[in-house]
Amino acid sequence: MPPKGGNPALTDDELRSIIKHIRDLQSGKESAAGAPAGSVPTGPEAALFVASCSSCHGADGGGVEGLGKSLKDSEVEGLGKSLKDSEWAKGKSDDELLAFIKQGRPIWDAENTTGIDMPPKGGNPALTDEDIRAIIKHIRTLQGKTQE
Template identity: 55%
Template sequence: SCSACHGADAKGVPNLGKDLVDSEFVAKMSDDELVAFVKQGRSTDDPANTTGVAMPPKGGNPALQEAQIRGIVAYLRSLHK
């Protein structure tokens, strides 16, 4: 799940997942772009991957549905400063 790397509070886990609360990446992307990103994930060879840890598609939960991903994006928006 997302919290394994990004933390229960979405503030990130050192050397695993980025802080999503204060994230410029989250702020600049549209909801649709974030949904697509969560679906796709990020590989370790992606130049934008600064942790060296892969983000699996759907956070490693292949059963995650579109509505659930949109709920995650809405939750991130509610946390974002």
């Protein structure tokens, strides 16, 4: 993982806030969007998503401001249009999402709108294709879409 998650503009106070937020997520005190704990889907797919994607995209797919795009249906200030509503996400097959997650999106990619890297496999090199497909299944659930 690059220093400061690839965002050198993050202040020490912002980093402390992110660390507190992640610890709150791990303890079950809150979800990424501040929703009450327990309102986030559970199960093996959700667990993989939370372990590998939630630090940027939020445990409930709502995004974390300045880090990752929302995977849900509402627009989040500072994140732009959510992936659920974007033509990009809707137009991707599960196989295309698998390839995208495996590759990641570097900061220099013209389609990177966050200004920080999305590391390959969400920064978790241990993820197998089967794990990533489970994560995609969870993303489709967050999007209200059925599995292909």
